[in-house]
Amino acid sequence: NFIYYDIEDPVRLTNFLSHHYKLLYSTDYFDLYDTNNKLYEVQSQNIFLEKINAAKYMIYVRGLSSSQKLSFIESFSTDWKLYLNPPLANQTLPCQPIDFNNETRTTLCARSKTFFEGEELKYLWQEPVFSETHRKDNGYANSWEVDPDSVRKNFSGDYYRSNADGSIDLQLTLYYQPQSWAYLGLLISLGAFLVVLGSTMYSSFNKAWCA
Numbered sequence: 001n002f003i004y005y006d007i008e009d010p011v012r013l014t015n016f017l018s019h020h021y022k023l024l025y026s027t028d029y030f031d032l033y034d035t036n037n038k039l040y041e042v043q044s045q046n047i048f049l050e051k052i053n054a055a056k057y058m059i060y061v062r063g064l065s066s067s068q069k070l071s072f073i074e075s076f077s078t079d080w081k082l083y084l085n086p087p088l089a090n091q092t093l094p095c096q097p098i099d100f101n102n103e104t105r106t107t108l109c110a111r112s113k114t115f116f117e118g119e120e121l122k123y124l125w126q127e128p129v130f131s132e133t134h135r136k137d138n139g140y141a142n143s144w145e146v147d148p149d150s151v152r153k154n155f156s157g158d159y160y161r162s163n164a165d166g167s168i169d170l171q172l173t174l175y176y177q178p179q180s181w182a183y184l185g186l187l188i189s190l191g192a193f194l195v196v197l198g199s200t201m202y203s204s205f206n207k208a209w210c211a
Contacts, residue, residue: 044070050095050109055176060094064148065167072142080142081128083173087161123180
């Protein structure tokens with residue numbers, strides 16, 4: 001795997017890579033690391049991760065009892081947002097597991113959703129969560145503090161599931177918000193095309209009928 005990062009602090013990135021990956025080859029111009037150690041793009045504790053596409057990830061947090069860090073290994077941008085969704089109906093697993101990282105207790109899931117479902121447009125107006133904790137991580141990446149007390153304070157019980165031990169389960173969407181504008185632009189263009197097509201067909205039919 002080849003991963004490129006746009007960074008401001010190369011020393012912190014080097015320390016991060018050395019901690020998580022095996023260095024295979026190094027020159028004055030680049031370092032080559034083996035990334036086959038199940039370090040997923042989203043990192044936290046006790047989560048199920050489902051990648052929908054490059055702009056959208058579903059994150060299911062289990063047993064959240066105190067504030068914990070959630071990291072996203074992509075170049076930092078304030079356009080990456082976290083959104084809180086109502087929890088799924090009671091079930092043993094929130095998605096279909098395909099891999100597991102024992103160190104972080106993170107389960108990687110198979111993709112079950114379509115590329116575009118229409119719900120992405122709601123992120124044009126929906127308020128994200130934990131935005132005040134969004135920070136640059138390791139000099140290049142993104143991180144948030146996922147706080148159960150903040151969820152309880154600002155949301156009704158419809159947005160999380162309480163467990164017997166006092167912890168809660170959450171369903172989050174990690175999303176690149178400008179993608180919603182791109183989808184909206186495509187829908188407007190498609191709508192305009194259909195209007196023009198319908199008008200042209202009506203005009204042609206009307207002329208043929210009158211003739």
